[in-house]
Amino acid sequence: MGLKYLEQTKTIVLIVLVLMSVTLTFSIWSYHPNYEKVDKTNAIDISMEQKRQISEVVQPYRLLVNQNGDWTGTADTSDMTRVFDELKKWELSDVSAVSNNFSISKLNDLMLLDNRLIFQFDSEVPMPIFQNVLPIIGKKVPEVSFDHMIISWSSLNQDDVPANELTVFFSNAKQKQLYRAKIKIQNEKTFEKKILSELKNYPSYTPVQRDNTNTLFLPTEPQKMKQYKYLISSTSIDDFKSALFLTPKIVKMSPDNKEGVDRYSDDKSIMTIDRENYKVNFVDSTANENQENIQKTNLIMNTFGFINQHGGWTGDYRYSSVDYNAQKVDYQLYIENLPVYETDLGTTKIETYWGNGRIYRYNRPTYKLAYLPQEKNKQIELLSGEKVIQKLMASQSIDFNEIAALRVGFTMKKDVKRSSIYLFEPTWFYKVDGQWHSIDEIDREVGGDTNGLE
Structure with a gap:
């Protein structure tokens, strides 16, 4: 009797083991781990300021x-x-x-x-x-x-x-x-x-009509305008690094305290930050400057889109010039509806160069400006258009017919008492050979009033 039951017991145990093996194998084959959902990594979205139309x-x-x-x-x-x-x-x-x-x-x-x-x-x-x-x-x-x-x-x-x-x-x-x-x-x-x-x-x-050149249009009466005061601060350098370099993590920084600049580089590009003058210069050495030119529409839209993508409008910058041959577009800083043409800092323009389907040179300010409403803005009376014309025609160094444009803009100067405050003084400017010059230069030539204002 014992042997008979022993054989039956072995058979039952064997069947149970086979069933367990089959069940375990099926479980392994059909097992799906319940991993947490992992979102796809997105590109870093750098936005210094709001995008614009x-x-x-x-x-x-x-x-x-x-x-x-x-x-x-x-x-x-x-x-x-x-x-x-x-x-x-x-x-x-x-x-x-x-x-x-x-x-x-x-x-x-x-x-x-x-x-x-x-x-x-x-x-x-x-x-x-x-x-x-x-x-x-x-x-x-x-x-x-x-x-x-x-x-x-x-x-x-x-x-x-x-x-x-x-x-x-x-x-x-x-x-x-x-x-x-x-x-x-x-x-x-x-x-x-x-x-x-x-x-x-x-x-x-x-x-004001002239011989064989464009007519100038000037305000008839003297203009009373305000001198404005703005607080200056610097945009995050990390934002520029993330916006300009394709792989920001591999970028290395080397300071040059003697020159007052910091240099950031990878194996293709160099970005130089001028700390004292609030200016950044970026160059992509792999780009070819002699690439085939693209249409003006695409050139302007591409450079605008590049600045817009990283929110680079750290002020009221407006389209000011295009050089089709150099594939270059400039954007000029404005405040209070007028351009800022002169500064004792690095620049008041954003300069963009397009090549090989991307920006290969990018020169611009790093500063941001904040208006100070609590400050008193003194009134300044500018020369009338007629007197400006007389001054320009009397200058020995200027050919009046070579002047392409004549406008009022701002000169940006540091407040001598407060280093973080800048004064914006209304000034007459004239344009010759694509460059804007303050009428103050004429006053300095003759040793007169250095502000060009009345």
């Missing part, structure tokens, strides 16, 4: 109006924005070529006619980019550029022109090009009420 960066620097021979004008951004906002309600269409031999003298003639609304830009603006400022309807916008937009409303009273239609000219005297379009307005009364009536309240301007 292209229409905030590409803007005219001045609006001029000629109503029956009476000239008025403004450099106030809010004034010009109001006009553009009204124009956006209407229809701009039918952009077409008029002339490929459009000279400076022809531009002067066109501007000096009665009933003209003129927007002036610092540099040529490609039409596809301008669509972000003032949309154009109809067929595809041509890849043309302009630096003057001239709206004529003389046609409102002509029988051979459709009712409520204005003529718009886009000129590029440097390229000798003139284009024409039309704006369909709601009605004549709305145009007079919303646009023309307000323009009459702008300050008076005087056109």
Whole structure:
């Protein structure tokens, strides 16, 4: 009996072991660990300041109006924005070529006619980019550029022109090009009420005509302007490092205390931080400067997009120039609607160079500015346009006909009593060979007043 039960017991144990083996094997095959969900690693999102729209960066620097021979004008951004906002309600269409031999003298003639609304830009603006400022309807916008937009409303009273239609000219005297379009307005009364009536309240301007060069437009009366005070601080250098280097973790820093700079580098690029002058210079040594040029529209949009991506608008920087051959775009610092052309620091511009599908040179300030409302801003009376002209014409070192532009801007100077405070003084500037110069230089030539102000 015992042997019989022993054999049965062995059989049962064997069956149990086989079943356990099968069960264990199946469990191993079908087992899925309950790992925690791991998010995919994203690229570092560096944002120094808020991103901007292209229409905030590409803007005219001045609006001029000629109503029956009476000239008025403004450099106030809010004034010009109001006009553009009204124009956006209407229809701009039918952009077409008029002339490929459009000279400076022809531009002067066109501007000096009665009933003209003129927007002036610092540099040529490609039409596809301008669509972000003032949309154009109809067929595809041509890849043309302009630096003057001239709206004529003389046609409102002509029988051979459709009712409520204005003529718009886009000129590029440097390229000798003139284009024409039309704006369909709601009605004549709305145009007079919303646009023309307000323009009459702008300050008076005087056109200064010269031989074989562009007409200058200057305020007729002396201008009273404020001197502003701003607190200066530095943007995080780590933000620049993360924005400019492809692999920030491998970047090494080597200080040069004698020169007052810090150098950051990897195996391809070098970034130099000038601590004293709040300036950064970046160079990607692998980029080829002789690459094939891209269209102006893409060049401007690429450099704008690069700055926008890392929130590099540490101030009110605006598009100021494009060098198509060098693939270079500059953005100028503004405060209180006026450019800052002179400083005792490193620079007041963001300079961008595009090549090999990315930024290969990047020069700019590292400082940020904060307005100090509690500070008293003294009033300064600038010279009238007429007196500025007299001073320039009397200078022995300046050919008056070589002056490309004449504007009021700011000089940025350190407060002698407080190192972290900077003064912004309104100053007349003139432009020769692409460079802005303070009228103070003329005063220093003759040993006179060094501020160029009254």
